[in-house]
Amino acid sequence: MSQTPAAAPKKDAKKEIMEWVKSILIALVIVAIVRTFLFTMIRVDGTSMLETLQDGDRLAATIIDGKLFGYNRGDVVICTYPGADHYCVKRIIGLPGEIIEIKGGAVYINGNPLDEPYLTHHSADSMDKYQIPEGAYFVMGDNRPVSLDSRAVGPVQAGPWVQIGIPEKGSILAKVHLRLWPFDTISTID
Numbered sequence: 001m002s003q004t005p006a007a008a009p010k011k012d013a014k015k016e017i018m019e020w021v022k023s024i025l026i027a028l029v030i031v032a033i034v035r036t037f038l039f040t041m042i043r044v045d046g047t048s049m050l051e052t053l054q055d056g057d058r059l060a061a062t063i064i065d066g067k068l069f070g071y072n073r074g075d076v077v078i079c080t081y082p083g084a085d086h087y088c089v090k091r092i093i094g095l096p097g098e099i100i101e102i103k104g105g106a107v108y109i110n111g112n113p114l115d116e117p118y119l120t121h122h123s124a125d126s127m128d129k130y131q132i133p134e135g136a137y138f139v140m141g142d143n144r145p146v147s148l149d150s151r152a153v154g155p156v157q158a159g160p161w162v163q164i165g166i167p168e169k170g171s172i173l174a175k176v177h178l179r180l181w182p183f184d185t186i187s188t189i190d
Contacts, residue, residue, distance in 0.1 A: 104124055
């Protein structure tokens with residue numbers, strides 16, 4: 001039997017549609033893997049990180065390096081707080097096991113004053129000595145007078161893998177590396 005001329009293009013169109021669907025599904029799986037394990041973007045919402053970061057800045061952050069190599073004092077991270085329904089951008093100030101104290105706005109780690117050259121907005125608050133639990137980090141915003149951070153909500157954990165869109169309360173998601181927007185301020189984050 002011979003095919004009618006109209007039947008051949010329908011088979012070709014159906015085959016091409018299936019190829020497109022397969023390509024789109026593969027692309028979505030790759031994006032999901034990248035967003036879950038490697039890299040994410042976030043927009044700064046608020047002024048708690050002034051002058052380092054501005055409201056509306058777009059940041060690129062890596063997920064895997066913090067999970068593999070840990071976090072250091074001074075790292076800018078994306079985290080969540082218990083009871084919050086959004087991500088926050090803060091700076092790691094205290095490391096697991098350290099004793100942190102704040103006197104007249106100055107931060108002391110294990111009794112030694114912390115040099116914080118990134119601060120331009122100081123506060124006069126104080127906090128009694130507090131030992132940071134193992135596996136936890138004490139985070140604060142650079143604009144101390146307006147920052148909701150570990151001083152109020154406690155430390156955050158370097159917890160298990162966390163997927164964007166499904167915040168695990170009290171966990172660090174990623175380490176911020178780049179400011180990508182606005183274009184005239186593209187830079188690395190120190």
